[in-house]
Amino acid sequence: MKAFCKPLCAAMVLLSLASTRGSAQQREVNYDESKVPAYTLPALLQTESGQPVTTVAQWEQQRRPELLGLFSSHMYGRTPTDPIAVSYEVLTENPRALGGKATSRQVKLLFSNGTKTLEALLLVYLPNGVKKAPMFVGYNFKGNHSTTLDTTILYSRNFMLVREQGHPDWERGCQATRWSYDDIIDRGYGIATMCYHDIFPDQPGRKDHSIVSLFPGYGAGHEAPDAWQAIGAWAWGSSRIVDYLVTDPRVDTARIAIMGHSRQGKAALWAGAQDTRFKIVISNDSGEGGAALSRRKYGETLAIVSSIQPAWFCPAFDAYHGREEDLPFDQHQLLALMAPRAVYVASAEDDQWADPKGEYLGAYHAGPAYALYGLRGLPSATPPAIHQPIMHDIGYHIRAGKHDVTRYDWLAFLDFADKHFKATHK
Ligand code: GCU
Numbered sequence: 001m002k003a004f005c006k007p008l009c010a011a012m013v014l015l016s017l018a019s020t021r022g023s024a025q026q027r028e029v030n031y032d033e034s035k036v037p038a039y040t041l042p043a044l045l046q047t048e049s050g051q052p053v054t055t056v057a058q059w060e061q062q063r064r065p066e067l068l069g070l071f072s073s074h075m076y077g078r079t080p081t082d083p084i085a086v087s088y089e090v091l092t093e094n095p096r097a098l099g100g101k102a103t104s105r106q107v108k109l110l111f112s113n114g115t116k117t118l119e120a121l122l123l124v125y126l127p128n129g130v131k132k133a134p135m136f137v138g139y140n141f142k143g144n145h146s147t148t149l150d151t152t153i154l155y156s157r158n159f160m161l162v163r164e165q166g167h168p169d170w171e172r173g174c175q176a177t178r179w180s181y182d183d184i185i186d187r188g189y190g191i192a193t194m195c196y197h198d199i200f201p202d203q204p205g206r207k208d209h210s211i212v213s214l215f216p217g218y219g220a221g222h223e224a225p226d227a228w229q230a231i232g233a234w235a236w237g238s239s240r241i242v243d244y245l246v247t248d249p250r251v252d253t254a255r256i257a258i259m260g261h262s263r264q265g266k267a268a269l270w271a272g273a274q275d276t277r278f279k280i281v282i283s284n285d286s287g288e289g290g291a292a293l294s295r296r297k298y299g300e301t302l303a304i305v306s307s308i309q310p311a312w313f314c315p316a317f318d319a320y321h322g323r324e325e326d327l328p329f330d331q332h333q334l335l336a337l338m339a340p341r342a343v344y345v346a347s348a349e350d351d352q353w354a355d356p357k358g359e360y361l362g363a364y365h366a367g368p369a370y371a372l373y374g375l376r377g378l379p380s381a382t383p384p385a386i387h388q389p390i391m392h393d394i395g396y397h398i399r400a401g402k403h404d405v406t407r408y409d410w411l412a413f414l415d416f417a418d419k420h421f422k423a424t425h426k
Contacts, residue, residue, distance in 0.1 A: 029301065029304075036296055073316060087112075101186070121195070123147070130190075137242065138261075146176070189414065196267075199233055200229075235274060265291065300353050301322075332361070332362050378394050
C-alpha cells in the first residue's frame, strides 16, 4: 500500500490503510513543518549506564553492541544464528550480456534445514574486462525479470506465488528504469539482485514460503517479542547473497555495497548494521523505520509502518505506537552502526511520506560516531538543496520527483562508490 502526499495537501491527513490496524489517532499524519513538536534524541555516544563514549574501542566494544542489541530486541527482531544449509546451482551464464560488455549469470540458491527446502533466484551481472569487480547488492520488488527486457531472465517460484496475474506491475521489464545496469557496468561495477519475495513473500499468509519457516521454533504458535519478521529475513538474505558472491573470483569481496529502496532501504540499513562485509550502505527513500528519525512527527508514523501486514518489525515494536519518545534509540543510531564504513541516504522531494528532512537528520546525527574515527559526517543540520549531493563518509542527496529509484540516484550512488572504493578500483 502506497500513500504519498506533497506538503501542499492538507496539513493533517487521515489515512485509511486497508492492511493496517490501530486507532484513527494513531493514523494521523502531519505534513506541516511548523507542527513538528520539539523532540530530544537519545545520546549516541553514551553507554546505557551513562558513561561517555570517547574512543573507537569504547564504541566498538561497548556502545555499538549495546545499540545492535536494542535494535534487535525492540525493532527488527533477533536474527537467528542456526545453520541453514545453502547450495548454489548455476542455471545460466551469458558472457555476451548487455551488448557484450557484461557476463550475466542466474544462480539458484537452495536453502535447507534438512527437512524443508526453499529456493531463491539470484541474477548477477559482472563487467567484462574487470578482473575483480566491486559489486552492488540489492533486492528487486517484482522479480528479476522486471529489471530488464532480456527474455532469458527467469521467473522465480515465489514470484509465481505472489504476482497478480495479468497486472502490468508484474510484467517483464516493468521496473527496468530502477536498475541502471548499463551505467553500473560502464563504470566497472557488478550487480547482484534477487526478488525480495524469494526470501520473505511480502503478502499476508505466505510465511510458510519464507526462509523464517526453516528456522527452529517456527509455527510453534507463540512468537517471542523479539521474533524476527520480514525486514530481519530480508537482511539475512542479503548476507546470503554476499556468501555466494565471495565464492566468485571475479568479485572484489572487499568492495561490496548494498542498495535498498523504500522497505528495502530499511532492510539494507539493518543488513549493513549486522554484516560488516557491506562496505557501503545505501538507503533510498527508506523513510519511517529506515533513515528517518522516528521522534520527528512528520509523514508516516511508527504506528502505521509497524501495522503493515505481513509484519516487517518484531512484535515488541508495537509497544511504541504513538510513543516514539519512549523508544530506547532512534534511527541516527542505526545509521551510526555503519561507521566507519560509508553510508549514503537518498531522498525524493515529492516523497514527503518518507520525511526527507527526517531522513537527512537521521544521517546528520550519526556524525559523531564517524568523528570518533576521524571521518566526516554531514556538515550541518540544514539539508542541502535539491540535486546538491554531499559525499563525505556519510553522504546524502535529495532529488526532484517522486518515491522511486531513478538514473539520477544511481549516478550519485556510483559517484559515492567511486569515491570510497577508488583506491583499489581497477
Ligand atoms: C509504504 C510504507 C513505507 C514503505 C513503502 C515501500 O508506503 O508505508 O514505509 O517504505 O511502502 O516500501 O514502498
